[in-house]
Amino acid sequence: DVKVTQSSRYLVKRTGEKVFLECVQDMDHENMFWYRQDPGLGLRLIYFSYDVKMKEKGDIPEGYSVSREKKERFSLILESASTNQTSMYLCASSSVNPDTQYFGPGTRLTVL
Amino acid sequence: AQSVTQPDIHITVSEGASLELRCNYSYGATPYLFWYVQSPGQGLQLLLKYFSGDTLVQGIKGFEAEFKRSQSSFNLRKPSVHWSDAAEYFCAVGVRGSQGNLIFGKGTKLSVKP
Numbered sequence: 001d002v003k004v005t006q007s008s009r010y011l012v013k014r015t016g017e018k019v020f021l022e023c024v025q026d027m028d029h030e031n032m033f034w035y036r037q038d039p040g041l042g043l044r045l046i047y048f049s050y051d052v053k054m055k056e057k058g059d060i061p062e063g064y065s066v067s068r069e070k071k072e073r074f075s076l077i078l079e080s081a082s083t084n085q086t087s088m089y090l091c092a093s094s095s096v097n098p099d100t101q102y103f104g105p106g107t108r109l110t111v112l
Numbered sequence: 113a114q115s116v117t118q119p120d121i122h123i124t125v126s127e128g129a130s131l132e133l134r135c136n137y138s139y140g141a142t143p144y145l146f147w148y149v150q151s152p153g154q155g156l157q158l159l160l161k162y163f164s165g166d167t168l169v170q171g172i173k174g175f176e177a178e179f180k181r182s183q184s185s186f187n188l189r190k191p192s193v194h195w196s197d198a199a200e201y202f203c204a205v206g207v208r209g210s211q212g213n214l215i216f217g218k219g220t221k222l223s224v225k226p
């Protein structure tokens with residue numbers, strides 16, 4: 001079974017802090033994705049990566065950056081957290097294009 | 113632009129009753145279609161997918177979905193709902209040449225009455 005893990009299930013940070021969310025997949029997938037999920041808005045794509053060191057902006061990249069130094073790991077970075085970034089963050093991975101995306105359990109981030 | 117519409121935000125059914133969740137998409141060619149389920153506080157789990165071939169697709173947990181090209185729909189069905197099916201359901205469209213991106217609907221929350 002494909003496994004996608006996220007570094008934290010719950011995270012509480014203060015406004016202005018730098019926040020790192022990490023995602024690791026164990027299936028040698030080329031593609032990795034970061035979404036945020038908010039009630040009534042569904043899933044919105046923040047960034048995705050189709051190869052090591054490659055990244056593409058999604059629909060809502062403002063305020064976020066990403067890093068993919070190794071194939072199995074994809075990090076989402078909030079350079080200076082703000083309260084409007086309080087949300088559920090979901091990581092996913094997939095192999096060929098397009099194909100099933102496999103999701104991690106999510107990180108619920110609260111920014112105070 | 114491609115889009116996915118799930119017209120029902122919230123549906124309540126009685127345990128044992130049948131279920132149909134609607135999904136309509138907008139896309140110029142034959143899409144790849146997915147249904148995911150999300151239990152509270154969890155990530156998304158794939159229920160089923162359609163890429164080609166038989167338009168009636170069977171999935172896990174007794175779910176099925178039918179692709180209807182003429183109606184641009186991919187509705188999810190289950191003949192008899194169980195209390196454990198209470199969750200949020202997302203329909204998604206995969207676009208060829210998009211580097212694996214999926215476009216998600218906003219979801220339908222299913223509540224099950226005992």
